[in-house]
Amino acid sequence: MNYPVEQFAPPAAPAPTFIGQGTAVEQSRAVAEVQAAVIVARQFPRNEAQAIAKMRTGFAQHSLAVRSFFRFKRGKSPVSGETIQFAKELARCWTNIHYGVHELRRDDAAGESEMQAWAWDLETNERASTTFIVPHTRWTTEGGGRRLEDPRDVYENNSNNGARRLREMIFSVLPDWFREQAKEIANTTVEKGQGAKPLAQRVADCIAHFEGLGVTVEQLEENRSGRPSEKWTNLDLGQLSIISESIRRGEITVEEEFPQQRVTVGEIKQQHEQQPAVTRQAEEHEPAGEGSSQWPSARQPGSGATA
Incomplete structure (x- = not known):
């Protein structure tokens, strides 16, 4: 028996029954803007020599070079790389690159947002995009999470997650050699100070x-x-x-990068064993009155006392 194909097809998504005048105008404007951008990119193609010169001039500036890299700790291992500012500067120098981040859907009941990051080379028509889910949760270094309720906190959380995906999308449409040259120049600028x-x-x-x-x-x-x-x-x-x-x-805290040095029980025991026998005997027979201590002095976090 032959069954109609429509019987197994998923139901079509309901289309909006009414489109306002503002929405229609915005849709037409977006289409016209994309068409104009493609035409301009074809009429004024990039000059790679000028792009390299602009890149070298930009990353020779110390203020930009310092903002081009990040560093934080994940567990006990440091994580480092290039920032979104680094990627945007490369796109500006390379020219004819469009990119952006869109929030497609926000579900406050489920506590998540569906977002999309994309980058598009208008000359080569190479486009990279990714769609991802961002939970409305802020994770702490202790491993727990806190649900975000404030709309401003949700917006900042979405922006931070979107920036990381956008960085990778921009890198996807840029030549690897262009990125590596920029990274080398920025590193040299940072080292020179x-x-x-x-x-x-x-x-x-x-x-x-x-x-x-x-x-x-x-x-x-x-x-x-x-x-x-x-x-x-x-x-x-x-x-x-x-x-x-x-x-x-705010990518890392002072405490995470520079943890306080604490004296362990083993170090205190080792220090006590290394003391002369006469001193240990005197301490063992000394009464624990006011001003005396039953334990060797140890370095406290943030103090200038030595063990």
Whole structure:
């Protein structure tokens, strides 16, 4: 027996019964805008030599180079890469690139938004897009999540998630060699630092800046693989400037990047065993009165006492 194909076809999505005048005008305007952009891109194609020159000039600026990279910790491993500002600057220099992020649907009852990020090279007609779901939840470093109810918090959460997808879409339509050249130039600019200050002065300025954030020199030296500050290089200062910018943008906190050093029970026991026998005997027979302590002194977080 032959069954009609319509019997197995999914039901069609209901079409809107009424389209207002404003919606119709906006649809026509969007179509005309896309057609005009394609025509202009074909009439004025990009000049790759000029694009490279614009890219080199842009990423030679220290303010842009520092904002081109991010760094944060996921678990115990650091995660780093290029920011959305880096991708947008590449698209601007390459020219004839359209990109954007759209919120397709918001479901407050389910606590999620459906979004789309896309990038389009108008000359080559190469287009990359991705559709993804963003939960209305803010995850903490402890592993838990908090439901977002404030519309402003939901908007900022969607924007942050959309920016990461948009960055990858822009990278998808750009040549890899163009991106790698820009990254190399930006890294060199960050390492050189801003201005013509000598290296020692830049080290001192860096230490003073992080001390204002509550970070000690010892914590900075431990972050730089235990190297003392007098042996820091331009690369060390460049990485610290990227960390500072990531802290300013809220991608990582000071406590996450520079955890407080705590003395363990094993370290206290080892220190006690290393004391001379006479001193230990005196401590064992000393009465625990006012002003005395039953435990060896230990470094407390944020204090200047030594163990």
